[in-house]
Amino acid sequence: MTAATSSLIEELRARGLIAQMTSEEELNAHLSEGPRVLYCGFDPTADSLHLGHLVPLLVLKRCQDAGHHPIALVGGATGLIGDPSFKAAERQLNTPDVVAGWADKIRGQVSQFIKFEGVDNPARVVNNLEWIGSMNVLDFLRDVGKHFSVNNMINKESVQQRLQREGAGISFTEFSYALLQGLDFAELNRRYGCTLQVGGSDQWGNIVGGIDLSRRQNQAQAFGLTVPLVTKADGTKFGKTESGAVWLDPAKTSPYSFYQFWLNTADADVYKFLRYFTFLPVADIEAIEAADAAAEGRPQAQSILAREATLMVHGPEGLAAAERITDAMFSGSLQDLGESDLAQLAQDGLPSSELPADFAEKPLTTLLADAGMVKAAREAKDALTRNAVLINGEARGMADNMEAARCFAPTAALYGRYFLVKLGKKKNHLFVLSAQ
RNA sequence: GCAGGGGUUCCCGAGUGGCCAAAGGGAUCAGACUGUAAAUCUGACGCGAAAGCUUCGGUGGUUCGAAUCCACCCCCCUGCACCA
Numbered sequence: 399m400t401a402a403t404s405s406l407i408e409e410l411r412a413r414g415l416i417a418q419m420t421s422e423e424e425l426n427a428h429l430s431e432g433p434r435v436l437y438c439g440f441d442p443t444a445d446s447l448h449l450g451h452l453v454p455l456l457v458l459k460r461c462q463d464a465g466h467h468p469i470a471l472v473g474g475a476t477g478l479i480g481d482p483s484f485k486a487a488e489r490q491l492n493t494p495d496v497v498a499g500w501a502d503k504i505r506g507q508v509s510q511f512i513k514f515e516g517v518d519n520p521a522r523v524v525n526n527l528e529w530i531g532s533m534n535v536l537d538f539l540r541d542v543g544k545h546f547s548v549n550n551m552i553n554k555e556s557v558q559q560r561l562q563r564e565g566a567g568i569s570f571t572e573f574s575y576a577l578l579q580g581l582d583f584a585e586l587n588r589r590y591g592c593t594l595q596v597g598g599s600d601q602w603g604n605i606v607g608g609i610d611l612s613r614r615q616n617q618a619q620a621f622g623l624t625v626p627l628v629t630k631a632d633g634t635k636f637g638k639t640e641s642g643a644v645w646l647d648p649a650k651t652s653p654y655s656f657y658q659f660w661l662n663t664a665d666a667d668v669y670k671f672l673r674y675f676t677f678l679p680v681a682d683i684e685a686i687e688a689a690d691a692a693a694e695g696r697p698q699a700q701s702i703l704a705r706e707a708t709l710m711v712h713g714p715e716g717l718a719a720a721e722r723i724t725d726a727m728f729s730g731s732l733q734d735l736g737e738s739d740l741a742q743l744a745q746d747g748l749p750s751s752e753l754p755a756d757f758a759e760k761p762l763t764t765l766l767a768d769a770g771m772v773k774a775a776r777e778a779k780d781a782l783t784r785n786a787v788l789i790n791g792e793a794r795g796m797a798d799n800m801e802a803a804r805c806f807a808p809t810a811a812l813y814g815r816y817f818l819v820k821l822g823k824k825k826n827h828l829f830v831l832s833a834q
Numbered sequence: 835g836c837a838g839g840g841g842u843u844c845c846c847g848a849g850u851g852g853c854c855a856a857a858g859g860g861a862u863c864a865g866a867c868u869g870u871a872a873a874u875c876u877g878a879c880g881c882g883a884a885a886g887c888u889u890c891g892g893u894g895g896u897u898c899g900a901a902u903c904c905a906c907c908c909c910c911c912u913g914c915a916c917c918a
Contacts, residue, residue: 696871724870774863774881774882775881777862780863780865781864
């Protein structure tokens with residue numbers, strides 16, 4: 399965690415974190431010679447970062463731990479344009495005030511992961527709106543545009559599918575995106591001596607553009623490094639659940655859901671993800687893998703990954719909350735839960751809701767669907783048909799469907815008002831009888 | 835603009851007058867097996883507890899009856915032409 403003793407590049411490679419880089423030998427030497435300044439950009443395309451952003455963000459942290467100065471760039475300007483790289487269709491523009499609001503949130507999130515004080519190599523957060531926002535068109539065209547060849551740009555793989563695709567096309571606006579990202583690099587190079595840009599592998603073309611511009615404008619040598627796109631062994635998209643993306647914002651994805659996401663990682667992916675998403679030494683991860691391979695039954699890797707990742711993103715309290723719910727839902731028994739425990743579970747982020755006043759007249763299927771336990775009442779029906787719905791531990795079936803009054807009778811409630819409903823193996827919801 | 839092909843339930847894709855809420859595959863959800871895995875098997879899969887209700891680009895029409903036939907309109911693809 400101090401100065402770069404064993405090569406940073408070696409470490410990243412051992413973790414499988416390098417997709418592409420410019421001139422390995424030179425970059426390795428460059429990073430070994432002393433503290434360097436590097437950056438990675440995050441465009442505000444939503445009000446939170448998600449798991450896909452985490453890998454490059456953690457690479458920034460890994461670099462800081464190795465003694466370098468990271469800069470997290472929030473794309474307040476580029477977010478207004480939209481990156482066309484490897485996208486199938488033109489994006490819809492968001493309004494400036496919306497993007498500005500998102501940029502603020504992203505700035506806060508990014509800041510959790512890197513240190514700004516108390517270290518010799520403090521990090522920095524910048525917003526490219528600062529220099530792009532005030533730039534005038536003629537300066538842009540003369541100072542930046544002149545250095546980019548349209549011939550090269552249209553040959554880039556990242557825009558090919560947009561150029562070839564019938565009926566899609568690409569607007570001049572999005573086509574210009576690469577120039578903005580290029581000028582960011584050149585600008586950071588001038589301002590802070592930034593010499594390395596890190597990004598996802600889809601950013602390679604943009605990064606190379608920035609390196610070229612830095613050389614042409616500043617006569618400076620700069621480097622690029624990309625991290626691989628996170629993939630899963632079964633070919634499905636990483637970072638998605640039934641309910642959508644896994645966000646870093648606890649208000650959008652609760653620490654409990656976040657923890658559960660990692661806990662459900664497939665064996666085929668878990669050791670790779672430990673390398674990507676934790677700071678455990680590679681040797682330790684190899685030891686975990688060996689121990690799991692030798693042991694019968696359930697591997698320990700998933701719970702280690704879930705614990706490490708949740709701790710890193712949501713802190714000790716978030717992890718504690720996630721573990722409380724997990725223990726209560728998957729190992730403990732209802733009898734072990736005290737009244738305050740139940741209240742705590744709801745606070746910790748266990749999905750919960752109040753029973754509507756007229757619940758007695760509604761079918762169970764409707765109540766469960768309205769509470770968000772299932773996407774359509776039909777799924778609740780299916781579960782009921784298989785006796786896969788437990789209300790306070792008691793199995794319910796279709797025969798009980800019109801018996802909500804009996805199923806949720808106050809006398810059956812825990813502490814007079816709580817009902818823990820389990821649907822299938824993984825879906826839990828706390829229903830609360832409204833007080834009166 | 836002309837000629838030809840096409841728009842089907844989340845996606846792909848059958849269906850060309852009743853047996854169609856619509857084959858098959860994928861995705862998804864649930865069950866069994868397990869480890870809150872994977873693989874496999876089973877069930878569900880427009881909405882609804884049910885009665886029943888609403889779908890096959892849009893609008894109108896023919897018919898006892900249409901996703902299927904007719905008319906017009908919208909959109910996409912493929913050639914050709916026009917424009918260069």
